[in-house]
Amino acid sequence: MKTLLALPLAAVLSAGFATTALADWPTDRPIELIVAYSPGGGTDIMLRTLAPYLEADLGTQIPVLNRPGASGEIAYTALSQARPDGYTLSSLNVPGFLTMRIGRKLRFDPADICPVARIVEDPGMFVVQADSPYNSLADVVAYAKDHPGAVSVGTTGVGTDEHLAMLQLEQSAGIKLTAVPFGGANEARTALLGGHVTLIGLNAGEFASTEPGQIKALGQFGEQRSTLAPDLPTAKEQGFDVLMASERGMATRCDVPEEIRARLAASVEKALTNPEFQEKAKQQGLALSYQSGADWSAAMPARLERFQEIFKLIKDRQ
């Protein structure tokens, strides 16, 4: 009985807090930044590097809290349950955020989560050993046409970037490849160096941070060539319809007041133009590519549709 009475009271109180919070935002208390991956991962390091610049610009503290697991679902669920007062942010990773809703029952509603700003767009690549006979996607395609299934592709699991890129190449070139799942990009890279798989998928950032001379890239899967690999042709240029890029940014709940969301986006944009931050990003192999939350949101439905089509391919095969 007591709780029943207390509930409306709590609602009134929190509504009151929300309005005062808005007035003082963001200086009266820290803004929590939830990261959907473990400490030390690419997304974690990126956001930990960025946080001090946002702190300086907003005049507040931004502690990073890692909530890894279930390819981000745990973090997004936590975000969707936070109060919509602008004091909780989370990392946002595409395609994971879009693909997790396909064929899986989620504990949060993706429509509740809106991007604030995109920070990085990191295209996928197919990579072979440095002394491999293949020098382009066409070389691999030609071999695979004669030897269906003989080309093995190291991925990091079903429905991951590399796997989706592989399916697109199969579809586009009319070939059959063999996906071999590994525990992570590092494991896949070891297998490639040891000659256990023909090629692996890597992001441009991961490729840039690998020792030169060990591996070479056959093609990149962005719409345009990435700043990290200006000399490498895209799949489109090579005549294959393969589009796959890993995008990383930040999100809040959609019902966070618009002025707060705009202020956060402006702060991110400002940090990305800071030469000091750009230097650090370069060291980490981050392909900086700012996009406002609105632009990023607008691009998502088309991407989701493309992913749904690819997932249908996976399903048809099983």
Added chain:
Amino acid sequence: MNFIDLLMLGFGEAMTLQNLSFCLLGALLGTLIGVLPGIGPTATIAVLLPITFFLPPLAGIIMLAGIYYGAQYGGSTTAILVNLPGEASAVVTTLDGYQMAQQGRAGAALAVAALGSFFAGTVATFAIAIAGPMLSQFALSFGPAEYVALMVFGLLAATILASGPVLKAIGMILVGLLLGMVGTDQATGAERLTFGAVELFDGIDFIVIAIGLFGFSEIIANLERSGSEGVTVAPITRLWPTRDDFRRSWRAVLRGTGLGTLLGLLPGGGATLASFSAYSLEKRVSRHPEQFGKGVVEGVAAPEAANNAAAQSSFIPLLTLGIPSNNMMAMMLSAFMIHGITPGPSVLTNQPEIFWGLVASMWIGNLLLVVINLPMIGLWVKLLNVPYRLLYPAILLFCCIGVYSMNNRIFDVMLAAGFGLLGYAFRKAKCEPGPLLLGFVLGPLLEANLRRTLLIEQGDPSIFVERPISLVMLIATVALLAMMIFPAFRKKREEAFQEEEA
């Protein structure tokens, strides 16, 4: 620059006041978390990783490395004195170390563990310095097929390692395999045994199981005693081992060091696998295997040397190829990346002070650890002399913090508590949890690699006998199996364990 110049450069870097202080700090922290059960190097380094951001690159990396190998020293202290492995890699040390302590030879066990570790650490340091670039090639030739053969061998060896009936050991391995299956299947994306819990999507964390089975269940088991005794810390009398101890342990230390250095190199290997393997190897080559588990000094010397050697040699693939071989090395990789350094051959040529400074600091750190651990052993043991009513809640707290801090969620703590109850039930049923852990770690690796092999070979299993390393492993496995079935050997094994139980 030749080898000596490079080594001198490394020592020059490592001996600066700043780097020396961080080396000492890492070694102290490592010993502390090694002594305290529950909180391990993985959790500690995860917590400290963000802090290294504010340190110079080499100092931060030296400190984190110190925590890792320091924990291998500290872990043995509690294993020997309280029968409580401070680290998963010290689990086997409890078998003989605690028995030795019960016989009043705790000092000898501790000294052999520390000296053996120091020796292994020295050897492994030189192995990194000399053979690093060469040995990484060996790790690379380990493909999925070789892994499958190695895992099969490892799982079979685990049943021999276990005391008690083989059937119980197999049962425990199967439970471990089952637990290892929890989570999202890598090859199909299907959920397995998650019961719809989002927290189980990525499987159960090793730390959750280890802390539950070893940390929590130890505390529960201790509740059976009256509250006044405190932890039964075995008294330390004579610190220096006898001449007989030295005579018996030097070969074990050599074997442990060799095996540990090799196993540390393999991706997925590391200190825990090394200590388990070294113990079973020692038992197999011993002329008196029946004494194992009853306080033989070789049973302490071999695994302690092996885990320290492996802890350090696992840096080789990371430093030469930039490939982390286990989750600890993945943490170290992030520590490098935070500072914009990508480990690999270019570090050796462009920033030799980083590579050689770290190598030199490891040797200095090992020296510091012998000092920290031997003359000051009394101090660390005092930590355990704190009364039961204070110590166990504190350990429980550390266990909970350690488990919670991995993913910042209370679910893991509850899960660990559940494993604590399970571990207590295992104790009552006289089932050893060691094989369970091994099954849990090796099972998923075996499954993933078997599928990879068959995918790459498009279903043709002949690769297992075509690849030489895999073939040798499989022959060894068959030989082991034959020995298990061979009546004479089986009888001998049963006799050995019967005596142990008597």
